[in-house]
Structure formats: structure tokens, C-alpha cells
Amino acid sequence: MKSVIQSAKRLIVKVGSSLVTNDGKGLDTAAIAKWAAQIAQLRRLGKEVVLVSSGAIAEGMQRLGFEKRPTEIHELQACAAVGQMGLAHIYETSFRPHDVRTAQVLLTHADLADRERYLNARSTLFTLLRLGVVPIINENDTVVTDEIKFGDNDTLGALVANLIEADALVILTDQKGLYTADPRKYPDAQFVHEAKAGDSALEAMAGGAGTGIGRGGMLTKILAAKRAATSGAHTVIAWGREEDALLRLASGEAIGTQLTAQTAQLTARKQWMADHLQTAGKVVLDLGAVQKLTSEGKSLLPIGVVEIGGEFGRGDVITCVDPQGRAVARGISNYSSSDARRIMRRPSAEILSILGFVEEPELIHRDNLVLL
Numbered sequence: 048m049k050s051v052i053q054s055a056k057r058l059i060v061k062v063g064s065s066l067v068t069n070d071g072k073g074l075d076t077a078a079i080a081k082w083a084a085q086i087a088q089l090r091r092l093g094k095e096v097v098l099v100s101s102g103a104i105a106e107g108m109q110r111l112g113f114e115k116r117p118t119e120i121h122e123l124q125a126c127a128a129v130g131q132m133g134l135a136h137i138y139e140t141s142f143r144p145h146d147v148r149t150a151q152v153l154l155t156h157a158d159l160a161d162r163e164r165y166l167n168a169r170s171t172l173f174t175l176l177r178l179g180v181v182p183i184i185n186e187n188d189t190v191v192t193d194e195i196k197f198g199d200n201d202t203l204g205a206l207v208a209n210l211i212e213a214d215a216l217v218i219l220t221d222q223k224g225l226y227t228a229d230p231r232k233y234p235d236a237q238f239v240h241e242a243k244a245g246d247s248a249l250e251a252m253a254g255g256a257g258t259g260i261g262r263g264g265m266l267t268k269i270l271a272a273k274r275a276a277t278s279g280a281h282t283v284i285a286w287g288r289e290e291d292a293l294l295r296l297a298s299g300e301a302i303g304t305q306l307t308a309q310t311a312q313l314t315a316r317k318q319w320m321a322d323h324l325q326t327a328g329k330v331v332l333d334l335g336a337v338q339k340l341t342s343e344g345k346s347l348l349p350i351g352v353v354e355i356g357g358e359f360g361r362g363d364v365i366t367c368v369d370p371q372g373r374a375v376a377r378g379i380s381n382y383s384s385s386d387a388r389r390i391m392r393r394p395s396a397e398i399l400s401i402l403g404f405v406e407e408p409e410l411i412h413r414d415n416l417v418l419l
């Protein structure tokens with residue numbers, strides 16, 4: 048069996064609290080330096096990597112002198128705010144020797160459910176990747192409570208995989224992967240090398256967190272794999288202290304548990320666009336634009352739009368119709384209906400002078416467009 052990571056171009060790597068903070072003893076500088084060196088190498092191999100890192104609460108507890116995990120949510124939030132400073136600092140300094148810049152991105156699940164914020168987060172992450180930066184993502188614990196209660200960076204990793212259409216999600220944890228039962232409680236449990244992401248039998252194998260530091264346990268990882276698979280991303284669960292785990296995966300070595308997505312990436316995304324989103328408005332295209340979209344696979348530029356129907360916001364899904372009113376495509380609009388009315392029929396180079404800002408040169412980027 049070959050690792051799916053070998054052919055993956057865009058990867059999310061998620062590291063759990065127990066790994067990052069050495070089981071709550073404080074940031075594990077040596078381990079973080081090793082992941083940074085590997086991620087820098089992956090970039091040189093042409094892969095784009097986004098890191099989702101837990102550990103803010105564990106590090107904050109350590110810095111503030113809490114011996115036990117506080118039970119009050121606002122104290123946990125305070126710990127996260129303090130600990131996040133440590134995470135940001137250590138990642139920036141660990142990547143610096145490799146000439147790689149890092150960026151701090153704090154998100155909530157609600158941010159990714161809101162279409163406008165979803166689109167904003169997506170554009171920012173793509174821009175950071177294009178600029179060669181490694182985004183370091185964590186939950187924005189100050190403004191949420193549910194995620195803190197359940198400890199859900201595994202889910203966040205999957206949501207980010209969906210968001211930027213990653214090819215794979217690598218979840219590094221304190222076990223070699225998934226076993227048929229929690230190996231801490233059942234030493235005879237068998238290792239699972241490979242399975243289908245979303246197979247419900249896996250959920251029965253997965254137990255809760257193994258230490259007081261980690262939160263989600265294996266179940267959130269299995270569910271994250273299921274979610275990542277909806278946009279075609281494969282998941283690998285591996286031991287974060289395995290020597291050169293990321294580089295070995297990238298060279299094709301099948302370490303850890305590989306949970307393969309059953310749907311092809313493009314199909315999954317199109318399915319999502321077609322099934323899950325109601326359209327908020329409509330744009331009428333001229334024949335040239337219809338041709339560009341349907342025959343040439345191009346994005347929709349404002350110049351090809353002759354009429355706008357309905358009211359919609361940036362991030363809403365709109366229908367594109369041909370001059371006869373037949374629906375030809377559906378996609379996520381980069382501009383609100385009122386802005387779109389001002390820039391339609393105009394070249395993208397004029398957007399700045401008309402609106403005073405430019406979101407994107409396209410009204411709908413082809414990645415956010417599905418032909419009907």
C-alpha cells in the first residue's frame with residue numbers, strides 16, 4: 048500500500064495538544080522544530096501545507112500555573128488566549144531558520160458556516176499559500192464555548208480541508224493510528240492500517256481522549272476523516288513522534304492509519320454546490336460568457352454579465368442564466384448584487400475605480416462554479 052500523501056499537493060496537518068505541549072509540561076520545542084523542518088521540506092517538494100495546531104489551553108494552563116484543567120469556561124478561554132501567544136511565537140521561530148513565514152489564523156466553526164466569512168477565510172488562506180506562508184490555524188477560543196467543551200480541532204482540520212479543497216488531512220497524535228479499541232485500555236487491540244473514511248464500523252472502535260490534555264480522542268478523528276472525505280480529502284492518522292513521519296508519508300511510505308475518501312475531489316465539490324446551497328439571485332450572461340464557462344471552463348468575469356436579478360451578498364450562491372433564461376451554471380459570488388450591478392459589463396481592471404476596492408477580478412471564480 049502506498050501512502051495517499053505522496054500524490055497530495057495540498058495538505059492539512061493537525062497536531063494535538065498532548066504532542067505540542069509534551070503532555071502539558073510546556074511547549075515541546077524540539078518536536079515542533081522537527082515538524083517545521085519537515086513542513087519546510089514538503090514546501091520545497093511543491094506541496095502546500097496548512098498547520099492546524101492545538102495546545103493553546105494546555106500551554107496557557109502551564110503559563111498561568113493551573114495544575115488542573117479549570118472547569119470554568121472563561122478560565123479556559125483565558126488560558127487559551129495566553130497559550131496562543133506561545134504557539135504563535137514558537138511556530139514563527141521554528142520556521143524562521145527555514146526561511147518560511149508563518150501566519151496566525153483563528154477560526155470558529157460558525158465562521159465557516161457563514162458564506163461570506165467562509166469566502167474571506169478561503170481567499171486569505173489561498174493568498175497566504177501563494178505567498179509561500181504556512182498558515183497556523185487554531186480555534187478562536189475567546190468567542191466560543193462549545194468547541195472548548197468538546198475540544199474539536201480534529202473537526203476544524205476537516206473543515207479547513209473542505210474549505211481549501213485539500214487533498215489530504217494528516218492528524219498527528221500520541222498513538223500510531225487507529226486501533227480496533229483504545230490501546231490504553233485494551234492492549235490486545237489490533238492496528239487498523241487502512242479503511243474507508245466514513246465507514247460506520249470505525250466509530251464503534253474509537254474511544255475518548257487518552258489523557259487529560261487531549262480532548263477529542265479517536266472518535267473526533269474518525270468523524271473528521273468522514274467530513275474531510277465529503278470534499279474528496281483522504282485522512283491519515285499517525286504518531287507525531289514517529290521519526291520524519293511527514294516526509295516518509297510524502298515519499299509514499301504507508302505509516303499510520305489511512306482512511307481513504309471514496310468520492311473524487313471534483314465530484315464531491317460539485318455535489319456540494321449542487322445539493323447544499325440555495326441560490327440567492329441570478330445573473331444573465333452574454334453569449335461570449337456562456338461560451339467561456341461552458342466550453343472553456345473559465346471563470347465568470349463581470350464584463351460578461353448583462354443583467355442582475357434578486358438581492359444577494361458576497362458569498363451567496365447565484366444562478367447564471369444564458370440570454371434565453373436557461374440556467375447554465377451555479378456558483379459563489381465574490382460581490383454583492385449592488386456591487387455586481389455597478390461592475391457588470393465592465394472590464395475587471397476598472398473594478399477598483401468603480402467600487403474603490405477589489406475582492407477578486409472574477410464575479411465567480413471557476414473553482415466556485417458548477418455547470419448545470
Ligand SMILES: Nc1ncnc2c1ncn2[C@@H]1O[C@H](COP(=O)(O)OP(=O)(O)O)[C@@H](O)[C@H]1O
Pocket residue numbers: 062063064065066219220221222224225226227228229230231252253254255256257258260261262263264265266
Ligand atoms: N480505537 C482507538 N485507537 C487509538 N487510540 C484511541 C482509540 N480510542 C481512543 N483512543 C485514545 O485517543 C487518544 C488520542 O486522542 P486525544 O487524546 O484527543 O489526542 P490529540 O490531543 O492528539 O487530539 C489516544 O491517546 C487513545 O488513548
Ligand SMILES: N[C@@H](CCC(=O)OP(=O)(O)O)C(=O)O
Pocket residue numbers: 062063064065100101102103104105127185186188197198199200201260261262263264
Ligand atoms: N483550541 C484548543 C484545541 C483543543 C483541542 O481540540 O485539542 P486536541 O484534542 O488536543 O486537538 C487549544 O488550542 O487548546
